[in-house]
Amino acid sequence: MTTYFYTHPSFLAHDTGSGHPESAYRLRAIAAVLKRPDFATLHEAQAPRGEIEQVRRVHPQAYIDKVLGSVPQQGRHYLDPDTPVSPGSGEAALHAVGAVCAAVDAVFAGEADNAFCGVRPPGHHAEAMTAMGFCLFNNIAIAAEHARHRHDIKRVAIIDFDVHHGNGTQHIFTNNPEVLYASTHQYPWYPGTGSADETGVGNLFNAPLAAGSGSKEFRAAMSGKILPAVDDFQPELILISAGFDAHEGDPLSSLKLIEDDYAWITRELLQRAERHCAGRLVSALEGGYNLEALGESVGAHVRELMYAKRGHRT
Numbered sequence: 560m561t562t563y564f565y566t567h568p569s570f571l572a573h574d575t576g577s578g579h580p581e582s583a584y585r586l587r588a589i590a591a592v593l594k595r596p597d598f599a600t601l602h603e604a605q606a607p608r609g610e611i612e613q614v615r616r617v618h619p620q621a622y623i624d625k626v627l628g629s630v631p632q633q634g635r636h637y638l639d640p641d642t643p644v645s646p647g648s649g650e651a652a653l654h655a656v657g658a659v660c661a662a663v664d665a666v667f668a669g670e671a672d673n674a675f676c677g678v679r680p681p682g683h684h685a686e687a688m689t690a691m692g693f694c695l696f697n698n699i700a701i702a703a704e705h706a707r708h709r710h711d712i713k714r715v716a717i718i719d720f721d722v723h724h725g726n727g728t729q730h731i732f733t734n735n736p737e738v739l740y741a742s743t744h745q746y747p748w749y750p751g752t753g754s755a756d757e758t759g760v761g762n763l764f765n766a767p768l769a770a771g772s773g774s775k776e777f778r779a780a781m782s783g784k785i786l787p788a789v790d791d792f793q794p795e796l797i798l799i800s801a802g803f804d805a806h807e808g809d810p811l812s813s814l815k816l817i818e819d820d821y822a823w824i825t826r827e828l829l830q831r832a833e834r835h836c837a838g839r840l841v842s843a844l845e846g847g848y849n850l851e852a853l854g855e856s857v858g859a860h861v862r863e864l865m866y867a868k869r870g871h872r873t
Contacts, residue, residue, distance in 0.1 A: 572647025609656025683725030721802020724753030773815035803847030
């Protein structure tokens with residue numbers, strides 16, 4: 560099994576300011592875990608700079624111009640109260656796009672079996688014309704459209720286990736039957752979307768979880784609703800919006816997941832990837848704000864990407 564880990568120095572230069580939960584310290588915590596001996600065979604790849612054409616498949620040019628034009632020469636500018644940009648934010652956002660698109664290309668070329676993109680800024684709250692929730696461009700939606708256009712496939716499944724509903728991804732694909740969006744998330748909670756009756760054109764599968772829910776409820780939602788939907792859809796590519804803020808230690812949520820839950824759902828999704836799409840799976844970082852929990856949870860996730868198929872993990 561060859562697993563690629565996409566990263567880039569520009570991700571650290573996206574400066575959100577002192578005290579902001581979505582900080583460069585998140586990637587440093589992840590990097591510290593992925594330097595351990597059990598990740599020695601993880602293939603680290605530098606994310607290329609994404610192309611405007613790739614972004615434009617999801618976001619209109621006017622929005623792209625607005626976001627990139629808002630990047631200041633010094634200090635910070637706020638696109639909404641939670642979403643600052645700094646002098647390094649434009650390059651970081653474009654390299655995040657480049658990471659997910661390169662990861663898609665790598666799994667279709669057979670260079671990698673799967674990939675984890677340790678990107679920031681995150682993406683799943685960004686709607687076609689709206690930056691919000693720490694997100695500028697919707698990385699995972701751009702990856703889906705890149706795969707459908709560059710690799711001529713029809714069915715992409717996006718599974719989102721961030722504690723916050725991916726309103727942006729749902730907004731972008733709500734009327735597109737060729738993209739399945741399935742999410743577990745705390746509800747009601749920010750951003751207020753994600754009720755079970757939001758079904759799009761039969762392509763949206765929301766499994767809201769009440770505050771205080773833990774492993775039992777999460778696994779039941781995945782096993783009872785999300786995973787069967789993926790099997791019925793028979794995707795040609797699986798993408799994961801990999802947020803780790805449903806962890807019991809996270810300061811921005813009230814769910815109670817643990818590292819083993821992330822290992823479990825990773826194995827389950829790898830099984831679906833093997834069953835339906837020759838193992839092709841790409842994961843991109845979304846949330847996760849307790850640094851220790853984030854690092855260990857990403858470690859659990861990536862360890863399964865690397866070893867589950869080989870039978871080294873049970």
